[in-house]
Amino acid sequence: MIKKIEISKNLRKLPPYLFAEIDRQKKELREAKISYIDLSIGDPDIFAPENIITELHAAALIKENQKYALDQGKYELRKAIADWCHDRFNVTLNENTEIIPLIGSKEGLVHLPLAFVNRGDYAIIPNPGYPGYRGAAIFAGAKTYELPLLEKNNFLPDLKKIPLTVRNKAKIIYVNYPNNPTTAVAPAYFLETLVNFCLKYGIILAYDNAYSEIYFERIPKSILEIKGAREIAIEFHSFSKTFCMTGFRIGWACGAENLIKGLLKVKTNIDSGIFGAIQQAGVAALTKEGSYTTRIRAIIKERRDFFAHKLLEKGFPKVYADSTFYIWAKLPPNFTSSIDFSKYLIQEKKIVATPGIGFGKYGEGFIRFALTVEKEILEKAIALF
Ligand SMILES: Cc1ncc(COP(=O)(O)O)c(C=O)c1O
Structure with a gap:
């Protein structure tokens, strides 16, 4: 009989990587051919500066860059x-x-x-x-x-x-x-x-x-x-x-x-x-690309101002949005579990957001929205609440 190979004790101590679990839920939606709004991961939708893509192309052709x-x-x-x-x-x-x-x-x-x-x-x-x-x-x-x-x-x-x-x-x-x-x-x-x-x-x-x-x-x-x-x-x-x-x-x-x-x-x-x-x-x-970050900030700020304001209007008791492209929102009064709330968002609204507890137990009571989609999509999301 072949001896079973176990994963290490260290690896066993780790919870499933938060975003891997969210990916799994998104995959389920895709497989069921259900479209959804993804506000879960901090992966910006905005293109990297065009100049750097040109630079990347040119540099890839140089032999020296193809070496270790x-x-x-x-x-x-x-x-x-x-x-x-x-x-x-x-x-x-x-x-x-x-x-x-x-x-x-x-x-x-x-x-x-x-x-x-x-x-x-x-x-x-x-x-x-x-x-x-x-x-x-x-x-x-x-x-x-x-x-x-x-x-x-x-x-x-x-x-x-x-x-x-x-x-x-x-x-x-x-x-x-x-x-x-x-x-x-x-x-x-x-x-x-x-x-x-x-x-x-x-x-x-x-x-x-x-x-x-x-x-x-x-x-x-x-x-x-x-x-x-x-x-x-x-x-x-x-x-x-x-x-x-x-x-x-x-x-x-x-x-x-x-x-x-x-x-x-x-x-x-x-x-x-x-x-x-x-x-x-x-x-x-x-x-x-000195001016690129100024442009990005303006785009994210417009999204933040809109989404944070609307969440408050929709009854979220408190919304934090001081920096980054996230919104850290306190759960609506009828929810105490961030997992329950994120499941509700997926099942009822087809919106994927990250439950606060996924960042640790002191994140319970909050949900994280990533503003990494265009404002029009945020408008659609808000209309669903
Ligand atoms: C707080 C924080 N640190 C580090 C990273 C890792 O970023 P990267 O490895 O893409 O530079 C992230 C990515 O989401 C992050 O949120």
């Missing part, structure tokens, strides 16, 4: 990242030691703990939060400590509530502002408290700034602008959201030299760099 890429990425790309960070945040980075291009920011976020976390160390993760952090912690053998992001605290964590035993055994904390899913933007005083906390307890600050450019009223900061952060923080950026390049798979990490070095060592053992033509597309985006 350097793990550390092209110098030209690292330089473009350094210049962009300088223009945007007034942060000066050394392109050789403080920047590393990634195959999407998720790749770096998930690989980072493998460089620094030992079995039994704590990884502190936000709840509700982007599901990738949990996987990252578990693959590295860490214990997770869930940091609640509560409405009453403006969805900022209360660091004082982290028990001393956890602080002393924590190796890494994931923090994400502009925040998915709550849309909160972090004020400077919180970032200062956070950096001081990490410095005091020697905790790596993995700052996920994937939505740094999707803002409206308040302009998000880089954690690297905060005094002391350069010693302890590594910040993650994504071309996916900034330039609507989700499928290209490109992002970067920047920050403390030793953290970049550790991540590079892990990556050297796992991947073999980013396709050269995609790196050149990234250079084109950063150096030639």
Whole structure:
């Protein structure tokens, strides 16, 4: 008899990936030939800048780009990242030691703990939060400590509530502002408290700034602008959201030299760099598409203003939409379970949205709508409520 092959204990600890479950539900609708409005995933409908597609075509024809890429990425790309960070945040980075291009920011976020976390160390993760952090912690053998992001605290964590035993055994904390899913933007005083906390307890600050450019009223900061952060923080950026390049798979990490070095060592053992033509597309985006993000913000803002306002009119008690292309809405009064509400939306309205609990237990009571469809489609969705 053939011995049954079991999946690993680590993998068993992971819940099904949130979006995989939503994909399954969408597949069911498609198979039943039922059309639906998809407001579930943060994958922008807006085209990436045309210039970068031209650049991608041209670069793909160059033999050098068809070879294995350097793990550390092209110098030209690292330089473009350094210049962009300088223009945007007034942060000066050394392109050789403080920047590393990634195959999407998720790749770096998930690989980072493998460089620094030992079995039994704590990884502190936000709840509700982007599901990738949990996987990252578990693959590295860490214990997770869930940091609640509560409405009453403006969805900022209360660091004082982290028990001393956890602080002393924590190796890494994931923090994400502009925040998915709550849309909160972090004020400077919180970032200062956070950096001081990490410095005091020697905790790596993995700052996920994937939505740094999707803002409206308040302009998000880089954690690297905060005094002391350069010693302890590594910040993650994504071309996916900034330039609507989700499928290209490109992002970067920047920050403390030793953290970049550790991540590079892990990556050297796992991947073999980013396709050269995609790196050149990234250079084109950063150096030639300064006005693109302004345009994207205007489009998302128009959608947000419309949808947030209408949801309130339709009886949603509270709607958060301060940044990102999401709306974090409190469930209507007759619902207490976000799963029940999302099932109701699918079955009765043919609208797919993400139940808050999918981001962690403190997401219960909320539903997330992604504004990644045209306004006309949002109008149709609203008419269905
Ligand atoms: C908070 C957050 N971080 C990181 C990512 C990963 O982005 P990417 O890997 O496409 O750069 C996402 C994607 O949805 C996200 O929402």
